[in-house]
Amino acid sequence: MNIIEAKNLTKHFDGVLAIDRLSFSVANGTITGIIGPNGSGKTTLTNILSGMIPKDNGMIIIDGVALERLKSYDARRYGIARTFQNVRVFEQMSVLDNLLVVVTERNVWGALFERHGEYHRARVLEVLERIGLRDKQTALARTLSYGQRKLLEIGRALLTDARVYLFDEPFAGLFPEMAKLIVTIIHELKADGKTVILIEHNMELIRELCDTVIVMDSGRLLAEGAPKNVLKKREVLEAYLGE
Amino acid sequence: MSILPQLIINSIIAGATYTLITLGFNLAYGTTKFLNAVHGSLAAVAGYIVFFLGRSFGLSIVPSAALGIFGASVLGVVIWRLVFRPLRHRGASPAVLFLSSLGVFTMIQAVLAILFTSQFQQLGNVGSPRYEFFGAVITKPQVIIILAGIFIFATLFILLNKTMFGKAVKAIADDEEVARIIGIQTDSVTTLVFAISSGIAGLAGILIGIDIGIQPTMGLWVFLEGAISAIVGGIGNIYGGVLGSFLLGFAENFGIWKISGAWKPAIAFGILIVFLTLRPKGIVRN
Ligand SMILES: Nc1ncnc2c1ncn2[C@@H]1O[C@H](COP(=O)(O)OP(=O)(O)O)[C@@H](O)[C@H]1O
Ligand SMILES: [Mg+2]
Numbered sequence: 001m002n003i004i005e006a007k008n009l010t011k012h013f014d015g016v017l018a019i020d021r022l023s024f025s026v027a028n029g030t031i032t033g034i035i036g037p038n039g040s041g042k043t044t045l046t047n048i049l050s051g052m053i054p055k056d057n058g059m060i061i062i063d064g065v066a067l068e069r070l071k072s073y074d075a076r077r078y079g080i081a082r083t084f085q086n087v088r089v090f091e092q093m094s095v096l097d098n099l100l101v102v103v104t105e106r107n108v109w110g111a112l113f114e115r116h117g118e119y120h121r122a123r124v125l126e127v128l129e130r131i132g133l134r135d136k137q138t139a140l141a142r143t144l145s146y147g148q149r150k151l152l153e154i155g156r157a158l159l160t161d162a163r164v165y166l167f168d169e170p171f172a173g174l175f176p177e178m179a180k181l182i183v184t185i186i187h188e189l190k191a192d193g194k195t196v197i198l199i200e201h202n203m204e205l206i207r208e209l210c211d212t213v214i215v216m217d218s219g220r221l222l223a224e225g226a227p228k229n230v231l232k233k234r235e236v237l238e239a240y241l242g243e
Numbered sequence: 244m245s246i247l248p249q250l251i252i253n254s255i256i257a258g259a260t261y262t263l264i265t266l267g268f269n270l271a272y273g274t275t276k277f278l279n280a281v282h283g284s285l286a287a288v289a290g291y292i293v294f295f296l297g298r299s300f301g302l303s304i305v306p307s308a309a310l311g312i313f314g315a316s317v318l319g320v321v322i323w324r325l326v327f328r329p330l331r332h333r334g335a336s337p338a339v340l341f342l343s344s345l346g347v348f349t350m351i352q353a354v355l356a357i358l359f360t361s362q363f364q365q366l367g368n369v370g371s372p373r374y375e376f377f378g379a380v381i382t383k384p385q386v387i388i389i390l391a392g393i394f395i396f397a398t399l400f401i402l403l404n405k406t407m408f409g410k411a412v413k414a415i416a417d418d419e420e421v422a423r424i425i426g427i428q429t430d431s432v433t434t435l436v437f438a439i440s441s442g443i444a445g446l447a448g449i450l451i452g453i454d455i456g457i458q459p460t461m462g463l464w465v466f467l468e469g470a471i472s473a474i475v476g477g478i479g480n481i482y483g484g485v486l487g488s489f490l491l492g493f494a495e496n497f498g499i500w501k502i503s504g505a506w507k508p509a510i511a512f513g514i515l516i517v518f519l520t521l522r523p524k525g526i527v528r529n
Binding site: 072100 | 408424
């Protein structure tokens with residue numbers, strides 16, 4: 001069963017063709033890696049799949065439902081969570097509030113008078129534990145280190161209770177300790193039956209984590225398959241070396 | 244007798260008035276990031292609702308003020324949904340939104356002038372009681388302005404810091420797109436923000452009407468004083484706005500100690516220019 005299918009996806013910015021007739025599918029409950037040189041369209045793909053920018057052409061099928069237009073407020077509804085290559089946490093809010101806001105009651109009138117209950121706090125504390133920021137609760141997000149902000153962003157994604165997690169270069173620039181936390185989280189997500197799409201340049205991590213890898217080059221699909229098969233293909237190596 | 248106590252009292256009254264204007268202004272600015280001139284119009288509209296209800300139906304000040312605040316709130320939301328929200332969806336820049344707000348502002352001012360003439364009107368009974376201390380005089384409406392300023396500030400503080408709604412507002416202020424992706428109902432939250440900020444603008448307009456009086460053109464003055472206080476304090480920051488309001492209130496009133504009151508606007512703009520040049524992000528930098 002595929003949780004995400006893309007058919008002939010196309011997106012251009014002015015003169016640049018960022019995504020070029022891209023078709024692929026992601027099986028439910030798997031970890032799919034996306035690799036490709038800088039500028040090959042990986043982030044653009046993530047933006048389209050999370051509803052942040054519209055596609056030009058093609059089709060997106062999520063859990064069997066073909067979507068004409070995915071909007072950013074659809075992301076949570078369809079169970080899609082993401083992180084950003086250039087971290088985007090709520091800078092002016094505390095670590096705790098960055099997470100509590102995710103479990104905010106959806107009803108706005110209710111939210112006007114309601115405070116976060118024990119249930120919400122317990123969920124947030126559990127996630128704080130997983131991302132190793134328990135003793136940073138009251139710190140403003142903007143005072144965190146780069147790596148801590150990346151973890152906070154992952155924590156926020158976890159709390160949306162999504163089915164699909166799009167991680168855009170989560171390991172880039174992290175110390176090994178933090179990278180290990182993220183590896184653990186990705187393993188846990190898989191054990192939970194969740195789907196992970198991981199954009200990553202480190203081939204060791206791709207081999208270790210991914211069931212499938214998609215290789216992109218200039219917006220096109222260059223190769224797709226199990227990492228051990230794909231990563232030794234000549235055109236894949238050339239795409240990277242030719243960077 | 245020294246004039247100093249009176250100057251201080253006048254400065255505090257002005258500071259509280261600007262605080263009322265700026266609190267709503269900053270709340271909306273923080274979430275939507277554009278200067279909304281309509282904020283001033285709504286103060287005038289609420290003032291005229293009270294004036295109309297009193298003149299035509301003999302309604303007393305408290306119920307008519309409640310209706311005036313409600314009316315401003317509803318109108319603020321309607322304008323948000325009919326004008327600004329569609330423009331934002333089409334990617335309008337803050338400058339375009341500001342210009343369109345000036346358009347709506349002009350329309351409202353014209354309608355008020357047609358309906359009620361351009362004449363100056365006083366709300367409520369003029370012969371209100373006066374209190375005296377340390378040789379300074381303060382009227383009952385002015386006491387109410389100060390109390391209202393404190394009350395609205397405290398209410399907003401609780402709303403923003405203690406409720407789930409407040410966290411959602413802060414998240415939207417910080418990064419609206421991300422807020423939407425994580426499932427915050429940004430549209431409903433922003434609508435509610437406009438309802439609240441417009442209602443506060445209405446309250447400010449009514450209190451100004453009782454203290455000083457109303458005129459269709461008052462919206463411009465309300466908008467400018469609110470915007471200047473906000474910018475001086477650190478725009479979008481409701482605490483900074485309070486500081487900006489009192490700085491402006493004291494500067495204006497002490498500034499005209501020896502010169503004509505006609506210089507007040509010049510003082511306000513002078514402060515604005517000083518801040519824009521020396522400290523463009525305001526007292527409380529974000
Ligand atoms: N918002 C945008 N406006 C204009 N061009 C863009 C935009 N986003 C991406 N691009 C272009 O699309 C191409 C793909 O970029 P991106 O998806 O960020 O690649 P990757 O994440 O694989 O490095 C690049 O040429 C980039 O310059
Ligand atoms: Mg990228």
